[in-house]
Amino acid sequence: MELSPELLRKLETLAKIRLSPEEEALLLQDLKRILDFVDALPRVEGGEAEEAWGRLREDEPRPSLPQEEALALAPEAEDGFFRVPPVLE
Amino acid sequence: MYEAVIGLEVHLHLKTRTKAFCGCQADYFGAEPNTHVCPVCLGLPGALPVPNRKAVEFGLRLALALGSEIPPRLVFHRKNYFYPDLPKNYQISQYDLPLGQGGSLPLGKRAVRIKRLHLEEDAGKSLHLEGRTLLDLNRAGSSLIELVTEPDLKTPEEARLFLQRIQALVQTLGISDASPEEGKLRADVNVSVRRVGEPLGTKVEIKNLNSFKSVQRALEYEIRRQTEILRRGEKVKQATMGFEEGSGKTYPMRTKEEEADYRYFPEPDLPPVAIPRDWLEEVRRSLPELPWEKEARYRALGIKEKDAEVLAYTPAWARFFDQALKTGLASPQALANWLLADVAGLLNERGLELTQTHLTPEGFARLVALFEGGRITSRVAKELLPEVLEGQDPEALVRARGLGVVADEGALKALVAEVIAAMPEAAESVRQGKLKALDALVGQVMRKTRGQARPDLVRRLLLETLGVG
């Protein structure tokens, strides 16, 4: 798969990250290697690959986290809410 | 001549006990913020989602009711975007293999085609305050169905009607309360305007409409706006709009992200789940009578078209009506008349819902039966209705107050003779064919029965006695 600098920059925009030119060059190489690796997978000879099947869960309530515990993981909280920088819309 | 082309995207909150992919209780109404959250719906690393069987079953019920095609397996995708109320930075949704594809919903003589319906999870709620945004993630991960129609709707009125039909359907199926006021039914609309016979115009999307009325108003405004643009010979710009309730106007929102930007990919945490055909059959067998089937049954019972439609698409009333029917005490149309005219009128006057009264289907049927059997007049039945609404037994009321119709012809004949004797001039006029004079005689007999006789019977007896007719 072709990974152009343009595509990388589009991904940067979508992922809301900004990379320096050095980082871009590095990441371009890394990502290419990752994609080549994935491309190689279909060529692997193996036995019958068994398809993984998921399962469903019964609609039975389980305990949620206590509020303090949920919020303890957040950088900022206020009155039981997670607090984040202002979102404009 | 211009015409509008409208499509709808409806989000329905499912009535499951737990969220879509975790065991947190889905009913968080009135709960403190962030008390219905767990590692799965908070998107904490290492937490694994497991789909809720009930949510899938509810989706299947809707898909089967609409006649959609159901795939042999359930596949989820990630829809990637950034917004603080979406803790994982992606929404678990469905993409190229939705739970239902195709199908239709009857609307009058037509059918509105369904494009697809799929399962997904809801986001949390944001509270925008001065200099910060607060997040409550109790709703995050709740189970939703998104239903998308083909652009088959033509007027704002039709769009509103479609939403009411979907609401009635999912309430009948028992899968969603679908109450817009509680945010359990949310709609986005797509609308374009074109000259009749020409290709489709540019589509504008109006998002987050939270009542049927705002759907209709937003569409009315937007269709006018687009028509004016086209009349001036200009072009409509593709846009995502919001709707302001106060001014009744639509306004442009952020530009729509391209679909590719959501970077959909198969959800690696959720391997496909088989949907065995025998499960489908089981769900199909468990479907209740659908509103349009109800409508057809009511029509077959001889109920008027409009009445059958209103009853069938008002689930609470249909339930009540069916129970009243089952008593076998009164005729279907009489029950429908009394329910839709008198009971509805009284409820409307008092601002009550049927379920907020003590009116029982049996009590109601007995009241209608008293009238239909000629034992009370319609005036008396109407008078008694408020008390029957409060749970009183109509027969007991009639007995206790002596309100029964004098239907005993013998007793009435005696009164008729009395009145004729007392009003010889009027009687003579009627004998000579001056039927105007009859009213005075009927009125007098009615007075003697304290209004409890049937006027048509009194009339007939008077004419017979006077040898006229």
Ligand SMILES: [Zn+2]
């Ligand atoms: Zn949870």
